[in-house]
Amino acid sequence: MCHHCVIDAVKSDMLSRRSFFRGGLAAAAGAALAVAAPPAPLFAAETPTKAEDLTHELYDTFPTYFGGQQLFYDKKFDFAKDTFNLYELRVSEHTGTHIDAPLHFTADGKSVAELPVEDLIAPLVVIDIAAKAAENADAQVTPDDIKAWVDKNGDLPAGAVVAMHSGWGAHLGTEKFRNASADGKSLHFPGFHVEAAQYLIEQPSIKAIAVDTLSLDFGASPDFIVHKTWLSSGRYGIEGVANLGNVPAKGATIVVGAPKVRGGTGGPARIFALV
Amino acid sequence: MCHHCVIDAVKSDMLSRRSFFRGGLAAAAGAALAVAAPPAPLFAAETPTKAEDLTHELYDTFPTYFGGQQLFYDKKFDFAKDTFNLYELRVSEHTGTHIDAPLHFTADGKSVAELPVEDLIAPLVVIDIAAKAAENADAQVTPDDIKAWVDKNGDLPAGAVVAMHSGWGAHLGTEKFRNASADGKSLHFPGFHVEAAQYLIEQPSIKAIAVDTLSLDFGASPDFIVHKTWLSSGRYGIEGVANLGNVPAKGATIVVGAPKVRGGTGGPARIFALV
Numbered sequence: 001m002c003h004h005c006v007i008d009a010v011k012s013d014m015l016s017r018r019s020f021f022r023g024g025l026a027a028a029a030g031a032a033l034a035v036a037a038p039p040a041p042l043f044a045a046e047t048p049t050k051a052e053d054l055t056h057e058l059y060d061t062f063p064t065y066f067g068g069q070q071l072f073y074d075k076k077f078d079f080a081k082d083t084f085n086l087y088e089l090r091v092s093e094h095t096g097t098h099i100d101a102p103l104h105f106t107a108d109g110k111s112v113a114e115l116p117v118e119d120l121i122a123p124l125v126v127i128d129i130a131a132k133a134a135e136n137a138d139a140q141v142t143p144d145d146i147k148a149w150v151d152k153n154g155d156l157p158a159g160a161v162v163a164m165h166s167g168w169g170a171h172l173g174t175e176k177f178r179n180a181s182a183d184g185k186s187l188h189f190p191g192f193h194v195e196a197a198q199y200l201i202e203q204p205s206i207k208a209i210a211v212d213t214l215s216l217d218f219g220a221s222p223d224f225i226v227h228k229t230w231l232s233s234g235r236y237g238i239e240g241v242a243n244l245g246n247v248p249a250k251g252a253t254i255v256v257g258a259p260k261v262r263g264g265t266g267g268p269a270r271i272f273a274l275v
Numbered sequence: 276m277c278h279h280c281v282i283d284a285v286k287s288d289m290l291s292r293r294s295f296f297r298g299g300l301a302a303a304a305g306a307a308l309a310v311a312a313p314p315a316p317l318f319a320a321e322t323p324t325k326a327e328d329l330t331h332e333l334y335d336t337f338p339t340y341f342g343g344q345q346l347f348y349d350k351k352f353d354f355a356k357d358t359f360n361l362y363e364l365r366v367s368e369h370t371g372t373h374i375d376a377p378l379h380f381t382a383d384g385k386s387v388a389e390l391p392v393e394d395l396i397a398p399l400v401v402i403d404i405a406a407k408a409a410e411n412a413d414a415q416v417t418p419d420d421i422k423a424w425v426d427k428n429g430d431l432p433a434g435a436v437v438a439m440h441s442g443w444g445a446h447l448g449t450e451k452f453r454n455a456s457a458d459g460k461s462l463h464f465p466g467f468h469v470e471a472a473q474y475l476i477e478q479p480s481i482k483a484i485a486v487d488t489l490s491l492d493f494g495a496s497p498d499f500i501v502h503k504t505w506l507s508s509g510r511y512g513i514e515g516v517a518n519l520g521n522v523p524a525k526g527a528t529i530v531v532g533a534p535k536v537r538g539g540t541g542g543p544a545r546i547f548a549l550v
Contacts, residue, residue: 039324042549047322049314053392059537073538076367084380084499085540090365092351097535105359117328117547224359257532257545260372262334263348265360270532270545272392274317 042121043253048274054254055271056172056242058096063177065187065214070095093267099258100216100237104265105227112264115236119207123157124254124273125149126244130167133190137179139166140193140218146200153250156203161254163210165244166190179219187219197230208256210238238271247273317396318528323549329529330546331447331517333371338452340462340489345370368542374533375491375512379540380502387539390511394482398432399529399548400424401519405442408465412454414441415468415493421475428525431478436529438485440519441465454494462494469500476508483531485513513546522548 041047056062064070070092077086093112094100102109127149133139141164150156168189171177179188190213197216200206209216209230216237217226230237238256257270316322331337339345345367352361368387369375377384402424408414416439425431443464446452454463466486475481484491484505491512492501505512513531527548534542 041322041324042326043322047316047318049316051317051392051396053535055535057388057535057537070363071536079380079382084502085378086367086369087538087540088345088365088367089536089539089542090363092361092363094361103360105354107354113332117326120545121326121547121549227359255530255532255547257530257547259543260328260330260332260545261346261364261543262332263362264364265362267364268534268536270395270535272396272530272532274396 043274048253050275052243052246052252052273052275053271054241054243054247054273055097055269056169056240058268062096063172063214064092064095065178067178067180067184091268093261093265094239096268097240097242097271098238098268099256099266100227100231100239101264101266102231102234102236103263105224105231109231109234110236111262112236112258112266113260113262115258118159119236120256120258122159122161122207122254122256123250124247124252125153125156125160125162126165126247126249126252127162128165128249129190130165130245133166133168137176137188137190138218138220139190141191141196142193143195143199146196149249156206157250159205159207161208161210161238161256162200162206163238163241163244163254164190164192164212166212167245168213169242169244178214187214189213189215189219191215191218191221192226192230193218194225194229197226201230201233201235206235208236208238210241210254212241212244213239215239236266238269241271243273247275251275318549321526323528325550327518327521327527327548327550328546329516329518329522329548330372330544331444331515333543337371338447338489339367339370340453342453342455342459366543368536368540369514371543372515372517372546373513373543374531374541375502375506375514376539376541377506377509377511378538380499380506384506384509385511386537387511387533387541388535388537390533393434394511395531395533397482397529397531398435398525399522399527400428400431400435400437401440401522401524401527402437403440403524404465405440405520408441408443412451412463412465413493413495414465416466416471417468418470418474421471424524431481432525434480434482436483436485436513436531437475437481438513438516438519438529439465439467439487441487442520443488444517444519453489462489464488464490464494466490466493466496467501467505468493469504472501472505476505476510481510483511483513485516485529487516487519488514490514513544516546518548522550526550
């Protein structure tokens, strides 16, 4: 094995260890080829200099897929009377910027608390379909959109979270965010096409898909086929992501503050992009 | 101004911009003195190689300060019947590993949604009082404990989150985590002493204090004086932090996935240390 090949092998080994970065220094020290190499950083490219908040503020009338209110406040203690304030909240797990764990659409998939930490910090890939979504509210991310991203940016990073930026966040606070038909029977907003989900499942290590709309499936989907296909593959999803227009197509690292509720099928999350 | 003074002025300017790192590259480019300087990284020391989960799993009987159950599950959809699973949760904001926003103990302080993003990513300082806490469940972090940390590790980093590691996380799942007196009238676990809170408020830019117990105040406190002192200063707190024994006293970066609930006084959070 030539010198460069050894280096590449070490890099490859480190990369593979990085995607399972439990152990860190100890793991690196245990790798025969990597004794002298420093542990691989969590961030693919340069050390981040900025954090972007990918989370919408959550409020009681935040729009929901099913249309009804999904967050309720009950003030149990009040400062004027009790010297402190405290609410009890009643909230559907699938409200606001939130996680879909595999358990959401499977009998016994991973709960949100079981998502490995190493799946919650990942290179962020942003697929921009805002132009076609502006023309067609039923636009979907297709394999061609992903291939166009690869043509421009190189291979999908190992262990990436792949996000759809449809520009739909700009419609939050208006009827267009849900975009229900006149008869209320169908919704019209962008999402992933099932063929894109299948394409990404075939990639070695994509951890999650994310959307800036109310559903991984496009709104008019009759069958939740993307939910079923993606979540039953053991991967998770993120819905209602904010501010994707403020992060680069490639190079950011997403940090997913998923709730750690035992047995949960998902839940509101705090999500940052480190850029 | 001498050459070194100019460099120091640029560094100081960058540091100040870093603590308000909105704008990143653009802000740096706009700084007259800093045209040629790269933006300051988010991480003080080396680029992190590992993430440690500082969050306990949350479950319905997770111990609470007041003693009663604070998380309730209501299964609204079931996979066998509905093809998907979904819970509505009822939860007190102050349950599990969670945030205390200034609004928790003030009439009109910042809500949890109003905490600036730049306060949620910070250098992590770990003050280890496990030895004295093992001897005395009423142990508190004092100014001397902080000064001892400084003597060993240097000045507190600008913008730090200062955490008490009392070793109390090891008692989760046992009665000792709450450690109620026989008559049930007092609790006995470690916390910050009010003089330590006051000492940290006098430092230029400490963002938050964190504890591995149920309260910023030690359990036997009769008056929530640390809550009142610290939160009314506009800073936030973190309670029930996990795994502080797995991170170094200095050098880690805490990422606080605080919930972004409008008007919230705090809430369960997902928290990582990047090491």
